[in-house]
Each structure stands twice: as C-alpha cells, then as structure tokens.
Amino acid sequence: MRRLAFGIAIASVGLAMPVSADMFSTKSQRNLFKSQTKVLDGRLSKQYAGSTRLKPPTIHAPSGGMIRGYFGKYKGEYLEMAREAARRHNVPEDLFARLVQQESGWNPNARSHKGAIGLAQLMPGTARALGVNPSDPFENLEGGARYLARQFREFGSWRLALAAYNAGPEAVKKHGGVPPYRETRNYVRVIWGS
Incomplete structure (x- = not known):
C-alpha cells in the first residue's frame, strides 16, 4: 500500500512539473504581467482622469498654437x-x-x-x-x-x-x-x- 501511495505521489509530481514549468516560463510571466498591467492601467486611468496634480504644466501659446521663435541678431x-x-x-x-x-x-x-x-x-x-x-x-x-x-x-x-x-x-x-x-x-x- 505504501508503494502504491508513493507511486501515485511521484506520478502526480511528474504531471504537475510541466504545468509549473509552463507557469514560470519567461513568456508566460511576460504575458501575465502585460495582462495585469493592462487591468491596472485601465483602472488607474479612470481613477485619475480628472486629476490636475498629475497633468504636466502647460505653456499658453497664441491662437496659432505656437509661440514665435526668437530670430534676433543677438547670439551672445x-x-x-x-x-x-x-x-x-x-x-x-x-x-x-x-x-x-x-x-x-x-x-x-x-x-x-x-x-x-x-x-x-x-x-x-x-x-x-x-x-x-x-x-x-x-x-x-x-x-x-x-x-x-x-x-x-x-x-x-x-x-x-x-x-x-x-x-x-x-x-x-x-x-x-x-x-x-x-x-x-x-x-x-x-x-x-x-
């Protein structure tokens, strides 16, 4: 009976190995990370959509959209x-x-x-x-x-x-x-x- 239990335990470990090897492969980890990041990014973008603190500072430009460059002769x-x-x-x-x-x-x-x-x-x-x-x-x-x-x-x-x-x-x-x-x-x- 002990031998049978030991054999079943070894067989179950052997069957579990390919699953755990696949689970810890670099490609699987990368895919898991990407999917988790996508979920988090989606949640955070909704949560912080109206945040003014996280917006970069803006420089107001003329209605044309661009501030004219400096084209003066002085280059000193x-x-x-x-x-x-x-x-x-x-x-x-x-x-x-x-x-x-x-x-x-x-x-x-x-x-x-x-x-x-x-x-x-x-x-x-x-x-x-x-x-x-x-x-x-x-x-x-x-x-x-x-x-x-x-x-x-x-x-x-x-x-x-x-x-x-x-x-x-x-x-x-x-x-x-x-x-x-x-x-x-x-x-x-x-x-x-x-």
Whole structure:
C-alpha cells in the first residue's frame, strides 16, 4: 500500500512539473504581467482622469498654437542666460528673449528715461521687491523672468502678462486688458505678435 501511495505521489509530481514549468516560463510571466498591467492601467486611468496634480504644466501659446521663435541678431552670452532664467520660471524662452530684445537690445547697461535698468529693464522698486541687483546681468534677467511669470500667474495669459510688464499690473486691472496706451499696445504687438 505504501508503494502504491508513493507511486501515485511521484506520478502526480511528474504531471504537475510541466504545468509549473509552463507557469514560470519567461513568456508566460511576460504575458501575465502585460495582462495585469493592462487591468491596472485601465483602472488607474479612470481613477485619475480628472486629476490636475498629475497633468504636466502647460505653456499658453497664441491662437496659432505656437509661440514665435526668437530670430534676433543677438547670439551672445546673455541669450543663453536669458533662456536659462526663462526655464527656471516656466516662461517660454523665445518670448522672454524677444522681451529682452525689445526692452534693452541686449545692452546690460541700458537705462530708460523712466529709470528702468539693465537687460530686462527692471524699475528700481521692482528690483528691490524681487530682491535682485538690477545692474548685475544675471540677477536682472532672473528678476525679469520671475516678474513676467508672476504677471502670467496673475492674469492667466502671456499677452496680458506682457502688458503688465510694460504698463504695470494696475493698468491692466484698471482697463480690464491691454491698456489703451500706444507704447504698451506696440510693445505687446512686437513681442507677442498680435
């Protein structure tokens, strides 16, 4: 009787071996993993469909869908510095490069008749509020990009952010959009393209 039980046990192990070998083969594991992943992906995509936290940040572009590139003649050291400052503050690089081109023509020593200083033409009070030295090209660009990003967060559009950068946020609020000042309208048109 013992021999019969032992024989049955050996036979059952022998029959089970091909099943377990198939179950643990690489191809079977891969197929099992794919099917489980598909189920999980389907469930998670439904669960997190409305999540704003998981969406990548968006950069708002003109109605044409693309932000115009920077095609200025200046290709010197400040251009890359401006691009880096723009990236740090989630500002479209080409938009910020066109802003600096319009503001100072890439002259780090530029001073406006209203008292704005440097590459990004920061007013002394704005530079103080941002905690930057407007005479230092790196800090000036850093402050300019940060200030433009702040205006974008305030107004929700790059066009209005540019208007606020030029005329001040209070003027944009007062007029409910781009102020009717010739200088500001031209500024937005040249940099934004509309």
